[in-house]
Amino acid sequence: MTADSRGVPLISGLRDIAGGYDAILCDGWGVLIDGRRHFPDAAEALRRFRAQGGTVVLITNASRPDEEVRRQLLSLGAPQDCFDDLVSAGELALREIVARAGQTVYHLGPSRDDGLFREAARRLGAPVTRVGPDAADYVVCTGLFNERNESLADYDALLAALRARDLTMLCANPDIVVAIGADLVYCAGALAERYAAIGGRVLTFGKPHAPIYAAALERLKNLRGGDVDKARTLAIGDGAFTDLAGAGRAGLDCLFIMHGVHRDELHPEGGALDEAALELLFARAGARPKALARELFW
Known part of the structure; x- marks a missing residue:
């Protein structure tokens, strides 16, 4: 070394x-x-x-x-x-969605992340009611709709509308950017950061926050038997x-x-x-x- x-x-x-x-x-x-x-x-x-x-x-x-x-x-x-x-x-965001059973949700993110809501429905035994931003009780952010062709500024009007309704945003991926091959693209964390900057309430799941480390250490405890x-x-x-x-x-x-x-x-x-x-x-x-x-x- x-x-x-x-x-x-x-x-x-x-x-x-x-x-x-x-x-x-x-x-x-x-x-x-x-x-x-x-x-x-x-x-x-x-x-x-x-x-x-x-x-x-x-x-x-x-x-x-x-x-x-x-x-x-x-x-x-x-x-x-x-x-x-x-x-x-x-997975941690999913648990929070399940805990909010009966509330309506607006999904801010690409359709490839719909599995989050399908799994929530499976665990609840009932569909999760997904609606537009004007009718939602809360927001789940999984990223930009099209990270290849959009900028963060494209979302300012939407974020302002969500803030005006005082909606809590669940950020399912705190990464700001991620590399896809040689390209860097924005993630949900970038939108959540922008939302928080205008006073929006954000519940963030994943690194660097404590809950995901607690969950990972619990997995280790179970695997290692102590x-x-x-x-x-x-x-x-x-x-x-x-x-x-x-x-x-x-x-x-x-x-x-x-x-x-x-x-x-x-x-x-x-x-x-x-x-x-x-x-x-x-x-x-x-x-x-x-x-x-x-x-x-x-």
């Missing part, structure tokens, strides 16, 4: 630090997949950690129920044996304001992946690491990682 930024070691692979941990909470999108394919080296690293007796729970801000996320991962080629279980922000030592649990992720900040708040060590969502700002024009930019990310996240890696390898 070599020191890369003010004493934070740059590791050559997970094997360098794996012996210090019994469990891993690993980000999905950006570390294991990019929305188009899975990363075989990352999957192999997690598989080898499990082979040594470790437990891996994927912790993702995907706005879909756990089982739907699992199917997506497998469809992209991620092997089932590289993780033990997963917990998604969408309490989990946070000091021997490693979070892995590529998002400074989700993975790194969330690990810091949860009291967990973090392995920060640099060639993920922040790659362009950390490596301007594809060049060498900009250490000042990296330090600024740490400062803005309010946390420092235990170690750095360019990508997840064993």
Whole structure:
């Protein structure tokens, strides 16, 4: 290992630090997949950690129920044996939708996320009543309707109308942006942030907030048959304001992946690491990682 930024070691692979941990909470999108394919080296690293007796729970801000996320991962080629279980922000949002049985909801997001409401209806044994913004009791935001062709400003009038009705927004994916292949697109977190800025009430599910870490640690407890030592649990992720900040708040060590969502700002024009930019990310996240890696390898 070599020191890369003010004493934070740059590791050559997970094997360098794996012996210090019994469990891993690993980000999905950006570390294991990019929305188009899975990363075989990352999957192999997690598989080898499990082979040594470790437990891996994927912790993702995907706005879909756990089982739907699992199917997506497998469809992209991620092997089932590289993780033990997963917990998604969408699953936590789903529980809140179920708890609001009888209320009408406006879905702000693409139709590909309709599975959230189908699963809620299945659990409730009755349809979830989805209506327009003028008739809703609350809002579920899963992202932009068309993130490829729209800007955040396109939503200002809609957000103002929701705020005028004082509707609570459930943000099912706190990510601001996510990489799809080489492209960066806005996520639900960007709209929720914009809504909060005009005084809207937002309930946010997923990283960096406490509920998803509590749920993930509970999964680990069940898998390992007892309490989990946070000091021997490693979070892995590529998002400074989700993975790194969330690990810091949860009291967990973090392995920060640099060639993920922040790659362009950390490596301007594809060049060498900009250490000042990296330090600024740490400062803005309010946390420092235990170690750095360019990508997840064993």
